[in-house]
Amino acid sequence: MTVLQRLIPVAGEASQWRPRRRLQRLLDQAGPLLRRPGFVVALVLVLFTLAAALWPGLFTQVDPYATQPSAKLLPPSAAHWFGTDELGRDLYTRVLYGARLSVEAALLAVGLALVSGLGLGIVSGFIGGRVDALIMRLVDVLLALPGLLLALAIVTAIGFGTIPVAIAVGVGIIPGFARTTRAEVLRIKTLPYVEAARLGGASWGRTLLRHVLPNAWGPVAVLATLDIGAAILATAGLSFLGFGAAPPAAEWGTLIANGRHFLITAPWVSLLPGLFLVLVVFSLNHIARTFEEIQR
């Protein structure tokens, strides 16, 4: 009887602290964010772009490559939201289909930069000494070259197309990630809780994965969000110069480049895809800023 009485509250307590897990904690954090209108608008726009990149057919029924000479260079209207280009293709559809290549390239670029930047930063910050000096000088060399020049050199070396452009842009933003990660690792490495974990018998690997990395992640994630916008711009820039996707494939940079011949007579051909690109980048920046704010 007494044993039973003592067991029940213990079991009750156990079930009390089991339920609130990571998901719940995430939802707790997301709640206040969703009450900010600016953040919600930005998030919706970015989600729309992502969805368009994955399933462009959801938002438009028109074939992006179907030419219609009779309807060329039409201004925006109910039938053609963004108007049409010089071959009579629907621009709105082409922007949506173009999202795939642009977003793919941007994600690939940032993914590449994130993985190699994190790796370099952690090795550099954690091991220190000569390794640190060596890696950081290499990063300095990368930083010394103008980003566009570096990207042009890489694209020229490895060939044209979306993926080479993505790699070129990615290499260009590695230094930022490496430096940010290194700075965070250096800061966290000396904190008492890392020492406590070490004295508690944790191996370096465990300390790194469970303590240093999750705590260094915050500023790096903000940088990544910010750099997706920058990468979209950079890939669009390279496509504009003609290094990216070959016509007739739709890509934001090539769309904008295409319209520059009709800038006076049909300004929407360049301006509307450009405006959409600006909005997406702006939304990503806003999201990154919001994340940065709540981390403080």
Next chain:
Amino acid sequence: MSRLIDVQDLRVSYHSAGRVTEAVRGVSFHLDPGETLAIVGESGSGKTTIASALLGLLPATARIDGGVLKVTDHDISHASERSKQQLRGRVVGLVPQDPMVSLNPTLSIGKQIAESLVLRHGKRYPGLDADVLELLEQVGLDNPALRAAQYPHELSGGMRQRVLIAIALAGEPRLIIADEPTSALDVTVQKRILDHLEQLVKARGIALVIITHDLGVAADRADRVLVMRQGELVESGVASKVLSAPGHSYTRDLLAAAPAFGETPRPVSVSTLGAQPLLEFEGVGKRFQLPHGQHFQALQDLSLEVYPGQTLAIVGESGSGKSTSLRIALGLEQPSSGRVRFAGQDIGGLSWKAFRPLRQRMQLVQQNPFAALDPKFSIYQSVVEPLVSFGRLKGRELEQAARRLMEQVQLPASYLDRLPRELSGGQRQRVAIARALALKPDLLLLDEPVSALDVSVQAQILDLLRELQAELGVAYVLVSHDLAVVASLAHQVVVLKQGQVVEQGEAGRVLEQPQASYTRELLEAVPGRRLAVA
């Protein structure tokens, strides 16, 4: 006679993100010229808000909801910034809390003092440099001409605090507000600076408001005391009366909690006859290599023995080598000379790997509970981490161990699911203790375990440590600068000064009949002595 400060029914609240926090609720007090008033309370009691209000420096989120706030007969509760600026410096001076960050690092000391002198006189004037030197001399800095040319980073914390006092004096104020003026400093330095401030204030007839969480400081220095809790005035009156015959239960609690007052509970004595020492230092020394081929002797010829179930306290000011000795015991630093033995085994030259099994028997509790827990880890993850690292337990057994540990440190099991930022400082320190106890160690190394906590919380943590020792028979090495803390836990005491042992022996003997003058100095510097003696 007109009053210097007259505060009546003052209400201040903070507004942020739609939430209203009442920081000060209907506080009334007054201050006459030349008086010294101490405002005592724990963090969050609203004492700093009152100081900011007196200076007209409340943050933008704060609002004065009502009441009268008169400084020299001007009501400044709703005064313009311009008229408040007239008061600052000339009528009310501030000695800020943290001397380490309160000076401009890019300006020399002399320039910073000259700045407030120029503000006072409205223009540069011929005798400015001479006045700067005189002020520096008045606040007790040696070689004023040299100091005036130096930059803040070249001075120690105590010296910087003196410079801040000089800056406050430069405006020739009628009132100085000292916001926790010495809490970042060593006890002996603390005493010297407060003595000096008191003298200066007396000599010039300046009124002084000391804001402190330390009842001892209040008892020693103030004519009158205000005790605050959660924005309300709990008790006020003449210092000696309030502290010797407190009328309110909260004041009594605070007094009982302050280690310097009342009968401090003594540690349970443990017989060590025939026992083998757990940790043994034999003539341990540590030299640090400095650039340009110089050496710094951090520790010299330290010998000590810690027996199972006993507490050995290492006492000293910052730079005395007490933390270095802890780090040597933990194997984080290698001794340059001498031998260190743990349970009979020489641990001097052990590699990290060879040391690892010993870590299960020796754990550390760190100084700052706010940084000692991984902010991303739930309390459960933090507490069981050593068990996971050593692969001792899994699954449900781990959860049971966590519940048992929480029980030991007297926290509810539901806290296991919280994050560190959802706990107070004292609760975090309990979690840190639970983590250190997880492996059932024989020896706990406590590095200033309560110095970052409020006084009343300090007492609770010390009680907990004493109970745990009685219950589990674990030995402690306690590093502290606070002799009052040491007295309530230690069986043996080692007093260090600049890396050298000044005095060593049974706690009762060292603390009651100190032989070395330095130990006596340390004991005298403990705030609240005047009251305890009287």
